[in-house]
Amino acid sequence: MDFKEELEEIREAGLYRRLRRMESASSRVVVVEGREMLMCASNNYLGLADDPICKETAMEAIRRFGTGSGGSRLTTGNTALHEHLERELAAFKGTEAALLFNTGYMANLAALTTLVGVGDLILSDRLNHASLIDGTRLSRADVQIYEHCDLADLEKKLAAARAGEHRRILIVTDGVFSMDGDIAPLPGICELAERYGADVMVDDAHATGVLGEKGAGTADHFGIQDRVAVQMGTLSKALGAEGGYIAGSKEMIDYLINRARPFVFSTAQSPAVIGAVLAALQIVQNEPDRRKHLLQRAARLRKELLLAGFNVLPSDTPILGVVIGAADEAVEFARELEAQGIYAPAIRPPTVPEGTSRIRLTLTASHTDADVERIVDALSKARTAQNPHS
Missing domain, CATH: 3.40.640.10 (Type I PLP-dependent aspartate aminotransferase-like (Major domain))
Known part of the structure; x- marks a missing residue:
């Protein structure tokens, strides 16, 4: 069975995926392929995976x-x-x-x-x-x-x-x-x-x-x-x-x-x-304070991103979709974030509709107010790097 041609089509469409290797427990800070990064994409909302x-x-x-x-x-x-x-x-x-x-x-x-x-x-x-x-x-x-x-x-x-x-x-x-x-x-x-x-x-x-x-x-x-x-x-x-x-x-x-x-x-x-x-x-x-703090920090992050001019989807949960648009642009945006030590992979079709590829940010109860500031700063720098003349 030969899948070379189909794989090439996936690459050309900006939809090629590969496995990323985690070398530490699911937590606020993780080691991804030898590099320490702030995890901003995990569903470990209450930080219990490593409790x-x-x-x-x-x-x-x-x-x-x-x-x-x-x-x-x-x-x-x-x-x-x-x-x-x-x-x-x-x-x-x-x-x-x-x-x-x-x-x-x-x-x-x-x-x-x-x-x-x-x-x-x-x-x-x-x-x-x-x-x-x-x-x-x-x-x-x-x-x-x-x-x-x-x-x-x-x-x-x-x-x-x-x-x-x-x-x-x-x-x-x-x-x-x-x-x-x-x-x-x-x-x-x-x-x-x-x-x-x-x-x-x-x-x-x-x-x-x-x-x-x-x-x-x-x-x-x-x-x-x-x-x-x-x-x-x-x-x-x-x-x-x-x-x-x-x-x-x-x-x-x-x-x-x-x-x-x-x-x-x-x-x-x-x-x-x-x-x-x-x-x-x-x-x-x-421990209801875990989810209380989680939702408060997520609300703060969404507010700060909106003030910074990002297209953030409406949400009252820890899931924040920052819409970028084209699949290849979202992939490049995620690369810029990773260069700054933020792990938040691009989400592309067929997971989301065409033209709505995004960075799906998620917070956990372990994230701090300082982390929120760091995330907003990283996204702003990634946007500037992707559009230096805008």
């Missing part, structure tokens, strides 16, 4: 249960740790039950290929994450895309579907959109779902641990946990480990256990991961 307590509980889990689970959950891989974490997640999300998956991607595929199918309808936000898009395609349900966070367009499509013969209607949305950082209008979505007999699924990957009174995500943020049928989240971002989960009714979770192929045919997560997340969940709930 001493999380590391210790992970090691304790290894000492008790070993390094691997030894099988799928339905054969030999279901430990007391897995069941404990699922109970904690359900309580955290305000649902009857929860189910763990190896990745957030697998959680979305599991939900969408199991809970809906032929004869059903999925209404999906245009800017939903790739895992939701892939899940809808594999579900075999009818799929309609509504314009991003556009309640009027969503209602128009719901009204048109009312006269159809769909068995189930599921509205699917990110809670926090991963590349823009904006929050879904969840109360309005739930109101429409209730009016038209639909259910709601929220991907809370970037909201878990960050939004809400207790850090439980978008539904917690709006105080409507009981109005969302399917709450998905990840353990790999604010919770500092890896994996995903679905939370909802006990009946739905039982159904996923019996029918969701990504669950049935996957080896269970390792004990270390489960141990680390159990500690992370307690920190999220017991």
